[in-house]
Amino acid sequence: MLNYIVRRLVYAVILLVLISFVSFVIINLPPGDFLTQKIEQLRARGDRSAESRVEDYRVRYGLDKPFMTRYATWVVNFAQGDFGESFEYERPVKELLGERVTFTIVLALATLIVVWALAIPLGVYSAVKQYSLGDQIITSISFIGIGMPGFLLALLILYYAVTVLNIEATGLFSQQYVEAPWSWGRVIDLLNHLWIPAIISAITGIGGLTRIMRGNLLDTLGQPFVEAARARGLANRAVIWKHAVRIAINPLIVILGSEALPGILGGGGLVSIVLNLPTITPLFVDSLKKLDMYMAGTCIVLFSLLLLVGNLLSDLALAWVDPRIRLE
């Protein structure tokens, strides 16, 4: 078991290093970096001090140094919590991202909880009552959920919330709490806003996961060990949950790390933009458009980190629930 954990950790670290390198390469790919643009801008405005400010930047970011040196500097600073400066906003990236990292994680977790809490029982019901009316309704809705893009749903709900419910559906806080320090009231306010994006991101996820749960459980219910459990005198409920679902859910734990989390981060990104949520994604998209390289690089690495941690957790969870992996 310990062996397994250590191995996973080592893989994660190696992967992170590779990702950081690749992202740094990508960031440096576009011809005409941010600085060249900035110089053009400053020149066009006829700014006298342009040349010296550019010179400042060059020294500060070591832009005249070789690529590998720049990369090394970036990584070392990053590890120490210095993510560099945003050219666009002329403020430290760390400051700009600030709470957004927390909100991104909170939103992803909230979405995951909604997805799992709904998809598992729905999938189980669908499989156990295969071809019943309930199953057919769940199946139809699942396919709509799978087919409907999250941002479209976000727009519809936004429209509905504003015109019919007359509530503010964008953002994660009400006006008075946006800049306020943390307090009990602010947490409540956050929860009050969180459910809309969580449900929007969840609906797409739920459809897929329900289908997968249904399929897995149908396969598992046909396995001899399920019949054997029933033949031992277990009640139907125990047979289904303790012997069938317990097995059918294992592949979902893998999906959780490798597909669900990235899906939520990606899909949630569009929703975030539509709903104007303070998550990482809107800043990230913006930074790519503006070639704001330190911002973009930091976002990529943070996303990767979230994914790697998610993957690691799901690997560990799988080992925990499945002795075939634990005792390998």
Next chain:
Amino acid sequence: MSEPLIEIKDLRVEFNVREGIVKAVDGFNLTINRGETVGVIGESGCGKSVTARAILNMVPKPGKVTSGEILYYRRSKENPSDGQSRTTDVLDLTKLDPDGETIRQVRGGEIGMIFQEPMSSLTPVYSVGTLINEAVSLHRLSPVKRVGAQITETIQTHRRVTKAEGRQIAIEMLRKVGIPKPNERVDSYPHQLSGGQRQRVMIAIALSCEPVMLIADEPTTALDVSIEAQILDIMRELQESSDMAILFITHNLGVVANMAHEIVVMYMGKAVERAKVQDLFYQPQHPYTRSLLQSIPKLGQKKSGERLASIAGSVPDPFHLPPGCVFHPRCPAFMPGRCDTITPQWTQVGDDHWASCLLYEEAGK
């Protein structure tokens, strides 16, 4: 002896599938006495497993018991020492609620079952001990000796087995079925055991609740010959020490000859012949039984796990059953005009020997 435990009467089980209705069991009769082993043999698809599942009221969907009954002569598990004598109830197992309290007590607690596929019959995420414990805690009560407050008399009461007791029972059962180092093996998971060991564990689980009957549905089909012999030995030993009845389902005549007192031959959902082992082997009456016996591979040619060598012709299409005797298209003793028109009746052909064949029915009857 000779006290009935299970009586299957005119059982019919149908599967309503898209192509039509499959009569998987079609008027099947069978009596199993307490402590006796009855072998049921027949070709693949003749309805053996479906019959076994019907006894536990767990015919898989879309199957349905359409008529007939399965009577279970149920003795109360009460201890006779508390003054009351044992009572016997008669339950029709087919009429019970399939997820009700009663059938759940019968399943596993009074009638245990082991299956054809040992590799996948144990839930992979539970240790052997956990699985045995689960069964034991459902069905087994342990006696508690209590001294009455006023009279110094020992009263026997019962309570559920605790986890620790369950573990002890598990270890004990694993030892009985011949698993080495049962103290350690009790914590093993299914994937850490071989096929033979898994089948031993299945037997241990089934026997841990001290059932009055064990249904063994081709328990050794998936195992190689030497393991098969060991498993059969264990079953025979355990049966002798426990006075348990066994319904032994197989398509292997060699296996059943060593296990059963009585054999029922099944064809297309019907019993075609029933006799004591000796009689069946030495004086088979039904042409189908004779063909089965002839198809046994000769000594020295037997390959492991080999199914019955083929009998002329093939099993008829279940949606278009032949009229008259269903075996007539393949029968070497086919009598045109009779076998393809008259349905044979269950006829006594010897001492405790029955067959359903027109050869033994008087013409014109």
